[in-house]
Amino acid sequence: MSMASQTSGSATAPRPMTREERKVIVASSAGTVFEWYDFYLAGSLAANIAQTFVPGDNDTAKFIFVLFGFAAGFAVRPFGALFFGRLGDMIGRKYTFLVTMVVMGLSTFVVGLLPSFQSIGYAAPAIFIACRLLQGLALGGEYGGAATYVAEHAPMGRRGFYTSWIQTTATVGLFLSLIVILVLRLSMTPEAFASWGWRVPFLLSIILLGFSIWIRLQLAESPAFVKMKAEGTHSKAPLSEAFGTWANAKIGLIALLGGTAGQAVVWYTGQFYALFFLTQTLKLDGTTANLMIALALLLGTPFFIFFGWLSDKIGRKPILLAGCLIAALTYFPLFTMLAKTTNPNLINATENVKLVLTADPAACGTLFDPVGVRTFTKPCDVVRRTLATNSIHYDLVPGPAGSALKATVNGADAPTGANELVAAAQAAGYPKAGDASILKTPSLGELFSSSRALQAVGILFLFVLFVTMVYGPIAALLVELFPTRIRYSGMSLPYHIGNGWFGGFLPPTAFAIVAASGNIFSGLWYPIIVALGTFVIGLLFLPETKDRDILK
Template identity: 30%
Template sequence: MNNQSTHSYRKIAIAACFGTFLEWYDFLTFATLAVVFAPLFFPSTDPNTALLASLATFGVGMVVRPLGAAIFGSLGDRIGRKPVFMVTIVLMGIATVSVGFLPTYAQVGIWAPILLVSLRLLQGLSAGGEIGGSAVYLTEHAGNEYRGFKTSFLQLMGPLGILFSTLQIALLRNFLSPEEFLTWGWRVPFWISIVLLLIAFKARMALEETPVFLELSKANQKSDNPVINNFRDPLIRKRMFLLFFCISSGGAILFFCVQVYTAIFLKTSVKLPSEIVDWLSVWAIICLLPLTVLSGWLSDKVGRKPIVVGGLILGSLITTPAFNTFQSLGNQFLQQGSLLSLLLIGGLFSCLSFALALVVGPQTALLAELFPAKSRNSAATLPHNLAAGWIGGLLPLIVTWINQYWGTDTAGLWYPTIFLACAAVAAFIYLPETKKVNLNI
């Protein structure tokens, strides 16, 4: 790739990644504040019931992601990748800003949770079109060399979105009293998204359509019914299942275990102070960033398959033991004030982040490489969002419910452990190696 094309790709990557960063920031700020939302929008005499309701509302946004993927993924194959990006970014921005102005249950009663759930549905539809479609867009611009490395940066947007949100919340908690934070401080991250939306919209206006789609248009090879045609083709259907079960579900489970559920677990089960948990989450994200890029680079050297399978195996082996150890170390800190306990929790956080990085580092490239050009957007976005929405997005709710059913704090973690082990076996046997695939075919 010459200097001019490298500069052009860098501009495209920055614009695409910033928009995806905003999508993740908007979408996951809700998860970061799930514990805060519970008493504000779902008041109950039982704190566990309120937390479950809050997590269920977060899960609703994830559940409708496949519907957004089907709608916007199909449009991406029919009218182009760029127009879809413009629509999804506006939808997400409007929904997120609106959350910041919602009245609470104490102010309007039952209408508060109804409005909150409605905005989560709109966020989910938008995320379904964005997340997955952006991977296809960036990979088609990346060319056929070093795709794993060049596209791995897109996977940083989710952690960076959480990092930006978490840092804001940590600073707000530091400068505001608990009463001020519950009254209006929690709204600030949602208000800030209007500024990010304007920046992202301007950046996306400068995006170019992908060369692969332009070639399809020129050759008149676009599919009229891409979603239906994908399910009729046995090879595409098989690869959609592999993407769903192995790559996207595995990545989603690890992502929500590491980036979402761990913080909830440390705050509610271990009962560590929120400020400490927020900074531990920041540390985990900082570790994840270089590990993700390294994993993408390694996938260019040794192949996508061994890196992804390695991450699934590592995740299945350490998830449950890690959370049991979190509980033990957290209790030591609360009883003895041991700084070493916090350092060890941070080290475990890093190990979980490494497993996540191995799966998601090559993921952007894999999403595009598994499918032919004319059906790539719809074939990649639907299973990817189905996995993220139904498997990953519901994970905090399912794990919390299993824990409450069995009366322990870690019983529910056998669900992600078993899932990751099964995904590793399936990927080892059936997942093809794709690092040398020509994306124009």
């Protein structure tokens, strides 16, 4: 029996995976793992990248640059989806995601070789941003190709299970990047890692690239695409067909707002914002935070397969929407528990130290700066951003028109200079970086011997579990929503708008909300609102797709 006939809509019972199908899944997943590994290195090594490529000693400026660089990679993902999606629907799935892999691997390798700002000046950050843009374009084409390719090889009744292996790749890629970084950190001095060791994970990408190309060159083209080409039914203008008519564009819009937007914010909250929250808000050192995230990912990754398998039994929609709803309802209590476990003095200070800013409302801006390109000069804005960067809670009270900024700490007048006010808050009880109460587990042995660390890992595991619920079934759902002739283009765009924009901009957007509100937990409102919106829209408009014939 041919592979194409196995993927038909006949109501046969699910059969065991064949050797050829196993090869397809392994080859597609391995290549995609390495692409995600490449893409997420920039986030995992943000501090080192900023120190190398950004001039000066302004830590906030360095941090914002890295956020911008990280966001740039996400911003262009939908454009990569359009460009490579069109190629994939016209020339084939296999060769398109071979091209994306080469672009990703070479861009990552260049970052590892890129001279510092001290060596080549502003060309260093410019080239880094260019590499991030190329990585985003490549990733925009990779995922849709891999998911479509695997789904079109899968038999009826097994697509959720087969494509769930692709769904593990983003998390496994992140996990792999964290493990490589941890091994390097633990095998050299901090000074050596900061000087040159951080470049090693980027340079390793050239080896991964060679292996990925070799393994994917052994694959044949998708049987569904071959059948479509043989029948002459392939689209000559897939973008126009997918998005130029309301009938197909409506499917993409429902897929975005009723599926991938909520999936994306749950994914990025559970993995990247959790890491951001641990290191930037709770002030854990990078090794401790990476160890805990890595262990949570290791424990949670098998559930991608479980929920993909379960979606073949009960449907894609109920699992996806349940994950969005549960995450939205539990984020506030779980993140509060995480903060109390890892940095109790910070939570005590937010409850017992009352810092009040009084300012003319006209002198305070919105602080909304999701891509880090605005320059803030007003004293009110500078102070609020600095307080947020130092995880200091404040209340903003409107003052008379034209009045100068005033600050009090526990009722006593305090200086209004940003750094001086931070010092006053710390003198009143806010912990400084390196405070003895902040959780620190620099080795696996210490992690397993610390009840606080294990409790934190348990909370992080719940975040990852929510991720697996929303992400495990999403590839099968998107593939099944679109016909073969426009599938690569049709599924890629809503996926990458959801994950590239709704998800990718989550950390800087949440930081902007925190800076504007003065509450370290207020950034959670962004993923909660988006996830609830997806739950409602998906409940009303998203169709169930698990029994569809995808050869049509």
